[in-house]
Amino acid sequence: MTRVQELYPDNKIILREVGLRDGLQLVKTFPSTEAKQRWIRDEYAAGVRHFEVGSFLPAKTFPQFADVRDIIATVASLPSACGIALTLNERGVNEALASGVAEVATVVSATEEHSQANANRSRESAIANVKRLCELRDASAHKPVVNSAISMALGCSIVGPVDPMEVLRLTEKLFEAGVDMVAIADTVGYAGPRQVGELVAAAVKIAGTRPICIHLHDTRGMGIANASAALDAGARVLDGSLGGLGGCPFAPGATGNVVFEDLVFLCESKGFKTGIDIEKLIAVRGILQSEMPGEALYGGLARAGLPRGTAAKAA
Amino acid sequence: MTRVQELYPDNKIILREVGLRDGLQLVKTFPSTEAKQRWIRDEYAAGVRHFEVGSFLPAKTFPQFADVRDIIATVASLPSACGIALTLNERGVNEALASGVAEVATVVSATEEHSQANANRSRESAIANVKRLCELRDASAHKPVVNSAISMALGCSIVGPVDPMEVLRLTEKLFEAGVDMVAIADTVGYAGPRQVGELVAAAVKIAGTRPICIHLHDTRGMGIANASAALDAGARVLDGSLGGLGGCPFAPGATGNVVFEDLVFLCESKGFKTGIDIEKLIAVRGILQSEMPGEALYGGLARAGLPRGTAAKAA
Numbered sequence: 001m002t003r004v005q006e007l008y009p010d011n012k013i014i015l016r017e018v019g020l021r022d023g024l025q026l027v028k029t030f031p032s033t034e035a036k037q038r039w040i041r042d043e044y045a046a047g048v049r050h051f052e053v054g055s056f057l058p059a060k061t062f063p064q065f066a067d068v069r070d071i072i073a074t075v076a077s078l079p080s081a082c083g084i085a086l087t088l089n090e091r092g093v094n095e096a097l098a099s100g101v102a103e104v105a106t107v108v109s110a111t112e113e114h115s116q117a118n119a120n121r122s123r124e125s126a127i128a129n130v131k132r133l134c135e136l137r138d139a140s141a142h143k144p145v146v147n148s149a150i151s152m153a154l155g156c157s158i159v160g161p162v163d164p165m166e167v168l169r170l171t172e173k174l175f176e177a178g179v180d181m182v183a184i185a186d187t188v189g190y191a192g193p194r195q196v197g198e199l200v201a202a203a204v205k206i207a208g209t210r211p212i213c214i215h216l217h218d219t220r221g222m223g224i225a226n227a228s229a230a231l232d233a234g235a236r237v238l239d240g241s242l243g244g245l246g247g248c249p250f251a252p253g254a255t256g257n258v259v260f261e262d263l264v265f266l267c268e269s270k271g272f273k274t275g276i277d278i279e280k281l282i283a284v285r286g287i288l289q290s291e292m293p294g295e296a297l298y299g300g301l302a303r304a305g306l307p308r309g310t311a312a313k314a315a
Numbered sequence: 316m317t318r319v320q321e322l323y324p325d326n327k328i329i330l331r332e333v334g335l336r337d338g339l340q341l342v343k344t345f346p347s348t349e350a351k352q353r354w355i356r357d358e359y360a361a362g363v364r365h366f367e368v369g370s371f372l373p374a375k376t377f378p379q380f381a382d383v384r385d386i387i388a389t390v391a392s393l394p395s396a397c398g399i400a401l402t403l404n405e406r407g408v409n410e411a412l413a414s415g416v417a418e419v420a421t422v423v424s425a426t427e428e429h430s431q432a433n434a435n436r437s438r439e440s441a442i443a444n445v446k447r448l449c450e451l452r453d454a455s456a457h458k459p460v461v462n463s464a465i466s467m468a469l470g471c472s473i474v475g476p477v478d479p480m481e482v483l484r485l486t487e488k489l490f491e492a493g494v495d496m497v498a499i500a501d502t503v504g505y506a507g508p509r510q511v512g513e514l515v516a517a518a519v520k521i522a523g524t525r526p527i528c529i530h531l532h533d534t535r536g537m538g539i540a541n542a543s544a545a546l547d548a549g550a551r552v553l554d555g556s557l558g559g560l561g562g563c564p565f566a567p568g569a570t571g572n573v574v575f576e577d578l579v580f581l582c583e584s585k586g587f588k589t590g591i592d593i594e595k596l597i598a599v600r601g602i603l604q605s606e607m608p609g610e611a612l613y614g615g616l617a618r619a620g621l622p623r624g625t626a627a628k629a630a
Contacts (some may be wrong), residue, residue, distance in 0.1 A: 160624020189615070190622040192584025193543045220622070221577040221615025222584070225540040228508045255618070262536040269507025269537070300504070300536025303570070307505040307535070309475020 016050035019241030031291035046280035056092035134178030149183035155190025189219020193229035200233035223258035243297030331365035334556030345379035346606035361595035371407035449493030464498035470505025504534025508544035515548035538573035558612030
């Protein structure tokens with residue numbers, strides 16, 4: 001069994017907590033290392049196994065990720081847990097590979113315009129970097145999973161609508177470059193469920209047995225509807241953040257990722273077993289509230305609780 | 316063409332603004348009559364045609380609906396607009412029929428337990444009352460549309476899960492009693508999209524050419540996902556309230572109806588033409604904010620605006 005099959009068994013729904021990275025990308029205050037560790041341990045106890053924990057970016061600019069190695073170690077100490085770290089350049093790649101993190105994530109833009117504006121490079125150059133990352137992975141001791149996201153895959157903050165054929169072409173190119181999985185990201189929350197369903201169905205077909213991850217933002221209130229459409233289209237790996245923590249640099253005032261606890265409720269209501277205890281998960285919001293009292297948290301389940309008569313869930 | 320076919324043409328998506336009734340059911344302060352009239356006129360200018368405007372309940376207990384006749388007259392003055400008033404007893408029915416309102420709405424509970432607890436009568440007795448309402452309609456001068464909602468149709472605040480076969484049985488009974496349309500209500504926001512899709516598909520089949528209305532609450536963040544599933548299952552009439560205004564007497568702290576402007580975005584994103592201009596609709600929130608500064612308003616579109624590159628919509 002390969003590393004990716006071990007961490008992403010294809011007969012299971014996998015919900016990934018990205019609040020510790022994407023959720024903290026824009027915050028002004030952020031949790032202490034100790035609080036992040038409690039956040040992870042408490043969610044692990046609730047049944048969560050996949051955590052995006054930080055990025056290898058300059059600690060001067062992103063002090064919230066200065067402790068990324070400690071957090072990677074925390075996740076690594078938990079049986080069957082998968083820590084994920086974001087890298088955007090070769091220095092970061094090397095640091096990530098040296099950290100022993102289970103999964104290295106990177107990003108290419110769906111549009112040439114966003115790639116140039118955001119990363120000052122072409123998409124071809126970005127894919128060449130992904131290929132280099134995969135080569136370094138192959139030469140590394142522990143061979144982490146490599147995951148490349150396609151940002152702006154469902155709409156671009158610069159050019160607006162995105163041709164789905166371009167996203168599918170990039171998906172193929174990324175698999176050719178050697179990634180283990182591709183994440184399709186609605187970075188600015190432009191999509192509706194029909195668009196998500198159509199793109200995901202086609203991407204899942206290209207991927208075959210390799211995982212496609214769906215990364216949605218709830219910017220325009222479509223997050224859960226889009227997640228539902230992605231599940232219907234065959235997606236089995238989805239991202240969310242506790243309380244919908246996080247904003248978006250391209251959409252000021254926007255909310256963050258899909259609310260993790262609502263995503264769990266959605267999956268369970270559709271008959272997909274997540275292995276996650278919603279009530280235990282909701283209780284973890286207390287850590288975020290006390291560490292970041294100025295950050296808005298969202299979510300229906302936290303507000304209203306489980307419906308009467310909901311069977312208790314085993315974690 | 317019958318009255319119901321005229322107000323609910325079956326080749327169109329119809330989104331109904333229920334904020335002036337359901338949205339105001341629990342508020343402590345409420346808009347002046349003049350502000351309600353602006354609310355209606357401004358939404359009408361944005362393309363909205365169906366408005367639930369109030370209920371014939373004792374004005375002492377529900378002062379927010381004391382002006383229901385004036386508001387009915389406001390809607391009646393707008394070409395092709397449909398005013399809807401709620402009635403819960405025979406006195407209310409007679410007043411509603413006398414008011415000349417285009418549509419009279421009433422409610423039966425999906426469960427015997429909720430019917431007894433909430434209305435102090437059996438479901439059989441409630442259906443007998445609906446039959447009597449339909450007879451009075453037939454004998455009336457202007458013969459309004461009669462719409463009965465089935466509350467708690469997707470989960471009950473007293474007994475929890477609800478057997479969908481019971482809801483379908485009640486749907487048939489209500490059509491037999493003479494109603495023109497049936498509304499399926501997730502009163503306490505218990506449902507997920509799979510449950511909504513399955514129930515709506517079956518109800519639409521029973522209804523044939525008669526409209527089925529879907530009335531969803533966003534209590535657990537599933538509102539838009541459930542609306543999307545209802546559309547996929549063949550629903551063509553859906554309720555929402557501007558800014559998600561409104562709470563629920565059975566779920567303290569819960570949000571209200573599906574956010575109307577997000578519902579419009581959902582429909583348009585799925586290729587259903589609503590005839591509603593989202594930006595004009597969002598601007599109407601200003602009336603609610605100035606008239607009810609203490610009420611929380613929700614919604615992704617109001618927060619983030621339309622995506623870049625969205626074609627301007629004709630109202």
